[in-house]
Amino acid sequence: MFKTKIGNLDLETCIYNASGVYCVEFGELLKLADPGFSNSVILTKSCTLEPRIGNNLPRYYDTKLLSINSSGLPNLGYQFYCDNAHIIKEHSEFKKPYILSISGLTLEDNYKIITEAVNNNFIDGIELNLSCPNVIGKPQVGYDFTIMEEIIRKASEIIETGRDARLESGSGFLFGLKLPPYFDISHFDMACDIINNSNVQSLTCINSIGNGLVIDTEKELVAIAPKNGYGGIGGTVIKPTALANVHYFYRNTKCSIIGCGGISRGMDAFEHILCGASAVQIGTHFHKKRNVCFKEILTELGSIMKSKNYKTIDDFRGKLVHYK
Numbered sequence: 001m002f003k004t005k006i007g008n009l010d011l012e013t014c015i016y017n018a019s020g021v022y023c024v025e026f027g028e029l030l031k032l033a034d035p036g037f038s039n040s041v042i043l044t045k046s047c048t049l050e051p052r053i054g055n056n057l058p059r060y061y062d063t064k065l066l067s068i069n070s071s072g073l074p075n076l077g078y079q080f081y082c083d084n085a086h087i088i089k090e091h092s093e094f095k096k097p098y099i100l101s102i103s104g105l106t107l108e109d110n111y112k113i114i115t116e117a118v119n120n121n122f123i124d125g126i127e128l129n130l131s132c133p134n135v136i137g138k139p140q141v142g143y144d145f146t147i148m149e150e151i152i153r154k155a156s157e158i159i160e161t162g163r164d165a166r167l168e169s170g171s172g173f174l175f176g177l178k179l180p181p182y183f184d185i186s187h188f189d190m191a192c193d194i195i196n197n198s199n200v201q202s203l204t205c206i207n208s209i210g211n212g213l214v215i216d217t218e219k220e221l222v223a224i225a226p227k228n229g230y231g232g233i234g235g236t237v238i239k240p241t242a243l244a245n246v247h248y249f250y251r252n253t254k255c256s257i258i259g260c261g262g263i264s265r266g267m268d269a270f271e272h273i274l275c276g277a278s279a280v281q282i283g284t285h286f287h288k289k290r291n292v293c294f295k296e297i298l299t300e301l302g303s304i305m306k307s308k309n310y311k312t313i314d315d316f317r318g319k320l321v322h323y324k
Ligand code: SIN
Pocket: 020, 046, 069, 070, 071, 072, 073, 074, 129, 131, 132, 133, 134, 135, 207, 208, 232
């Protein structure tokens, strides 16, 4: 009922974690690999060349409707996530693909990490994160279309070379991007042009909405410490922006779309799929509910599908109706 495909990767279910939440440490990745949980992919925290401790605490805060984070890419360094891919995948009985999220601090760092990933047969693909809003002094690549084009072109070359070698061993490799939210149609179109001239196969829409400000009114204090309180906004309030991005990229590229933003119930996942998502990622709600959230959302999604007589997610994926 929930089987799906992103690029050439077959997934048992259409739900998994958003990069960032409970996917930094070895033990967290092992939990994601647990065959008893309904998530279908093990997606790592966005990694950099060197390990990072990230921004100052407190750096995460949430309310019923939203979350704000400015973690600043705390991670154990790409080598850790590459070296442990085999053990973590084995724990999933090799049923869940292992995808490396990458957010190198320079172009060269990204190319080095991508090269290592595509040459590791236990890594099934990458999600190149062009959209982290929280590294002090580093603009979001997804908003600079010149750099975005350059990084995608070079990453495509590296991946094509690596793929040839992998094909001999029979394993494919997913090239995915994680995009920031776009708000203006001219920006959507510029991003689509770049993507349509590349070998990118999947798009995760969207990362958090960057540089929001949440206030603890009791204390008259910013909710988080880094960047004077500015951070990425997630949770229920970002769902309309996420849906518009899923819908636009679904209609205007050939990529598989992974919907992310504002999903805490089966109906939220249903809406993302109706807009064209082939799978959904859970961030803020995963943070609140931990791994049980995957099963809960799928159970609700299954009831919605039954009530509408849909047998597979392809029966309604992308079939959102418009006024004439
Ligand atoms: C962070 O580590 O600050 C979040 C990563 C992201 O938003 O891409």
